[in-house]
Amino acid sequence: MPRRSHSPMPIEGQRALRKSSHDDFEPGLEMVRWGSVLGGAALAVYGLVRRRRFTDLIYSGLGAALVYRGLSDSNLIGRSLKRMALHTAATESVEIATSMTVECPVDEVYSFWRRPKNLPRFLRHISSIEPIDKRHSLWTAELPGGMHLSWRAEIIEDRENELIAWQSVEGSDLFNEGYIAFRPVFDGQGTEIHARIVYHPPAGKLGARVASFFESVQAQVVREDLRGFKRLIETGELPTIEGQPSARQRPGNGRMEQRLH
Amino acid sequence: MKALCWFGRRDIRLETVPDPTILNPRDAIIKVSRAAICGSDLHLYEGFIPTMERGDIMGHEFMGEVVEVGSEVDNLEQGDRVVVPFPIACGNCHHCHVDHHALCDNSNPNAGMAEQAFGYSPAGIFGYSHLFGGYAGGQAEYVRVPFADVGPMKVPDQLTDDDVLLLTDVLPTGYQAADVANIKDGDTVAVWGCGPVGLFAMKAATMMGAERVIAIDFVADRLARARRYCGAEIIDLDVDAPLQLLKEMTGGRGPEVCIEAVGMESHGAGMVDWYDRAKQSLRLETGRPHALRQAIMACGKGGTVVIPGVFGGIVDKLPMGAAFNKGLTFKMGQTHVHRYMKPLLEKIESDEIDPTFVITHRVPLVEGPQAYEMLQNKEDNALKVVLTF
Numbered sequence: 001m002p003r004r005s006h007s008p009m010p011i012e013g014q015r016a017l018r019k020s021s022h023d024d025f026e027p028g029l030e031m032v033r034w035g036s037v038l039g040g041a042a043l044a045v046y047g048l049v050r051r052r053r054f055t056d057l058i059y060s061g062l063g064a065a066l067v068y069r070g071l072s073d074s075n076l077i078g079r080s081l082k083r084m085a086l087h088t089a090a091t092e093s094v095e096i097a098t099s100m101t102v103e104c105p106v107d108e109v110y111s112f113w114r115r116p117k118n119l120p121r122f123l124r125h126i127s128s129i130e131p132i133d134k135r136h137s138l139w140t141a142e143l144p145g146g147m148h149l150s151w152r153a154e155i156i157e158d159r160e161n162e163l164i165a166w167q168s169v170e171g172s173d174l175f176n177e178g179y180i181a182f183r184p185v186f187d188g189q190g191t192e193i194h195a196r197i198v199y200h201p202p203a204g205k206l207g208a209r210v211a212s213f214f215e216s217v218q219a220q221v222v223r224e225d226l227r228g229f230k231r232l233i234e235t236g237e238l239p240t241i242e243g244q245p246s247a248r249q250r251p252g253n254g255r256m257e258q259r260l261h
Numbered sequence: 262m263k264a265l266c267w268f269g270r271r272d273i274r275l276e277t278v279p280d281p282t283i284l285n286p287r288d289a290i291i292k293v294s295r296a297a298i299c300g301s302d303l304h305l306y307e308g309f310i311p312t313m314e315r316g317d318i319m320g321h322e323f324m325g326e327v328v329e330v331g332s333e334v335d336n337l338e339q340g341d342r343v344v345v346p347f348p349i350a351c352g353n354c355h356h357c358h359v360d361h362h363a364l365c366d367n368s369n370p371n372a373g374m375a376e377q378a379f380g381y382s383p384a385g386i387f388g389y390s391h392l393f394g395g396y397a398g399g400q401a402e403y404v405r406v407p408f409a410d411v412g413p414m415k416v417p418d419q420l421t422d423d424d425v426l427l428l429t430d431v432l433p434t435g436y437q438a439a440d441v442a443n444i445k446d447g448d449t450v451a452v453w454g455c456g457p458v459g460l461f462a463m464k465a466a467t468m469m470g471a472e473r474v475i476a477i478d479f480v481a482d483r484l485a486r487a488r489r490y491c492g493a494e495i496i497d498l499d500v501d502a503p504l505q506l507l508k509e510m511t512g513g514r515g516p517e518v519c520i521e522a523v524g525m526e527s528h529g530a531g532m533v534d535w536y537d538r539a540k541q542s543l544r545l546e547t548g549r550p551h552a553l554r555q556a557i558m559a560c561g562k563g564g565t566v567v568i569p570g571v572f573g574g575i576v577d578k579l580p581m582g583a584a585f586n587k588g589l590t591f592k593m594g595q596t597h598v599h600r601y602m603k604p605l606l607e608k609i610e611s612d613e614i615d616p617t618f619v620i621t622h623r624v625p626l627v628e629g630p631q632a633y634e635m636l637q638n639k640e641d642n643a644l645k646v647v648l649t650f
Contacts, residue, residue, distance in 0.1 A: 103358065227373070234351065235367050237285045239367060241394065241397070244396070245281050245318065246318060248314070
């Protein structure tokens with residue numbers, strides 16, 4: 001697994017600065033960015049307070065992403081903050097590792113993962129993955145409020161029935177890299193899946209704060225995505241209680257957040 | 262439809278809620294003909310199981326008629342009369358493949374939450390808190406059954422609802438308790454708790470070769486039932502000192518098997534009981550394991566302690582030294598109902614077991630809230646309350 005070195009002045013940070021100055025010319029951007037920060041914070045808090053269902057974790061994660069995006073690009077928070085952030089500390093990357101065992105032979109698991117079109121079925125925060133060529137694909141995450149976060153991923157290593165490793169390419173909204181590795185178990189009837197994803201947040205204290213928040217929420221999101229894959233491939237469906245009856249659906253009985261739906 | 266819903270501690274209400282619909286291809290909708298209140302529902306009633314939400318529909322013991330099936334359910338059709346296991350199991354994962362259905366990997370939508378609590382997630386359970394999936398339960402006119410191609414079992418017309426209803430939980434639960442205990446011919450089996458699970462464990466222990474079954478409880482009517490229907494000798498906790506008496510009754514050897522069919526709200530006495538009650542009320546301890554402590558202390562050397570009684574969190578002051586130094590074996594867990602339903606149905610058909618002896622009350626669904634209160638207070642010798650529709 002190739003790893004990026006973490007310098008005190010990371011390339012991603014410089015790229016963020018460049019990107020920000022370029023954004024100056026887009027009219028109406030401020031509204032969007034501040035909307036992103038405030039909306040993201042509200043969503044993250046909402047998700048964290050509820051924290052009962054998987055979707056709540058998604059809300060938190062997406063909320064954090066919105067805050068991150070809004071802060072990292074906002075002119076109001078400004079270049080000064082960003083400059084301060086860049087000059088305070090080295091960047092720590094956020095590393096997420098999780099594993100899951102499925103009752104399915106390794107060749108079936110590998111070929112399922114190798115087809116990008118399959119992945120949004122269980123990567124629930126990813127709205128689409130468009131193949132560009134054999135090694136490249138365009139990933140898009142849909143955020144509440146009609147916003148999108150997208151990046152190009154390049155497969156940097158591909159060993160049949162063993163491992164797929166990827167890296168986002170220059171200019172991505174969210175820089176990330178990782179691999180998914182497969183190991184046969186249960187006499188070839190099952191497969192151990194080991195996933196590792198690394199995000200590179202912006203530098204400095206601000207980055208660290210975003211990173212730690214991102215990590216606490218996002219690790220669970222990745223784990224739930226992997227669980228979603230296991231459930232789809234083993235049972236053909238994802239277990240759910242969304243849409244089942246309860247006495248909360250009668251006005252006046254429900255908790256506050258249930259009435260929001 | 263009408264449903265019994267949880268609104269808080271000792272607050273079960275009859276509510277009108279929307280009818281369930283098919284949400285996944287392997288779902289079925291059952292029109293409930295009979296449901297029962299389980300002793301473990303009383304843990305929810307008393308508020309000892311966390312992650313219940315106001316408005317959740319109760320009930321994990323139910324049966325009825327199939328009224329709708331999802332596109333992937335090909336073994337059931339409209340009009341089939343079925344009993345439904347209380348744990349929900351996919352039938353496809355590793356644990357289902359080895360008949361550990363209550364440990365199914367895939368049926369709990371809140372597996373992430375359960376992993377936080379238990380390290381790994383057990384199966385989803387109908388009407389048993391969001392830690393176990395938050396599934397709407399069957400104390401309602403209709404219920405949605407996920408993985409309906411795996412769980413529900415068709416029952417023959419000649420058997421009545423009451424004959425087969427208890428296959429959903431308490432009969433297999435009592436039976437599994439004896440089954441995992443490795444009972445050998447001539448063994449003495451002591452059972453704490455003469456509720457339906459304890460009584461069925463006694464029956465099963467005798468069927469598996471136990472020479473003596475000793476029932477331990479403080480409710481006179483339940484002890485009488487254990488003596489009459491299960492051939493048990495009895496120890497009345499209000500009168501007898503169980504540890505001493507068990508030792509005398511077994512010639513100083515102690516029982517080979519001790520079954521704890523009480524769970525987290527065991528009734529103790531004296532200082533330790535006050536300690537447990539205080540800690541439990543402050544949620545510093547989630548169970549009062551009085552019967553479990555007693556079972557461990559009473560169990561003979563090299564014996565087996567089986568725990569079908571429900572525990573959800575943390576208990577204090579377990580006599581681990583006694584367990585270790587007597588070389589005890591522990592067996593516990595939710596019941597793999599799927600694995601026992603068919604063999605037990607055959608035993609009901611052949612009259613080897615008649616589970617109806619535990620049913621004391623039949624009340625209409627609309628009187629459900631009062632039925633909970635009655636069972637909680639053991640009024641009118643309530644043992645098993647069946648809800649009719």
